[in-house]
Amino acid sequence: MQIKKQGDTFFIAGVIDENCTLTDLEPSGQSILKLNFKGVTKINSIGVREWMRIITLWKDKSIEYHECSTSIVDQLMIVRTLRGAQGKIATVESALLPIECSKCGYEGEVLASRNDYVVNQNLSQIDRKCKNCGHSCDFLHSDFAPLFSK
Numbered sequence: 176m177q178i179k180k181q182g183d184t185f186f187i188a189g190v191i192d193e194n195c196t197l198t199d200l201e202p203s204g205q206s207i208l209k210l211n212f213k214g215v216t217k218i219n220s221i222g223v224r225e226w227m228r229i230i231t232l233w234k235d236k237s238i239e240y241h242e243c244s245t246s247i248v249d250q251l252m253i254v255r256t257l258r259g260a261q262g263k264i265a266t267v268e269s270a271l272l273p274i275e276c277s278k279c280g281y282e283g284e285v286l287a288s289r290n291d292y293v294v295n296q297n298l299s300q301i302d303r304k305c306k307n308c309g310h311s312c313d314f315l316h317s318d319f320a321p322l323f324s325k
């Protein structure tokens with residue numbers, strides 16, 4: 176796993192598991208934690224626990240998640256506490272949502288923003304044409320409310 180800071184955003188890449196600590200993400204005077212998860216390929220339960228530890232440390236500050244990869248989205252859909260501790264809610268600004276083509280079996284992802292969701296609750300305007308056959312793919316999750324809602 177690598178963490179690179181660009182501007183005020185931490186870009187995380189690779190596998191988050193027992194071989195890594197997220198100490199770089201501990202608060203050190205900033206008022207907001209911005210995480211970009213685009214490069215995260217996998218996260219296991221130990222990685223989730225470490226992520227939760229960081230969220231707890233930021234409990235009275237703001238947290239934003241950007242370009243959440245599908246493995247991060249899966250965790251966010253299941254583990255509600257990853258959105259925040261003690262009533263503090265982290266905002267998912269954008270996420271890569273898993274899609275599947277019912278015609279040819281193609282599996283991929285599309286980038287959706289919080290704005291897409293808020294403006295258009297069912298995300299139906301997002302272009303999700305199959306890269307193989309051109310058919311319109313289905314989202315793998317039917318309800319993204321747990322991801323984007325406050």
Ligand SMILES: [Zn+2]
Nearest residue numbers: 276279305308
């Ligand atoms: Zn297809």
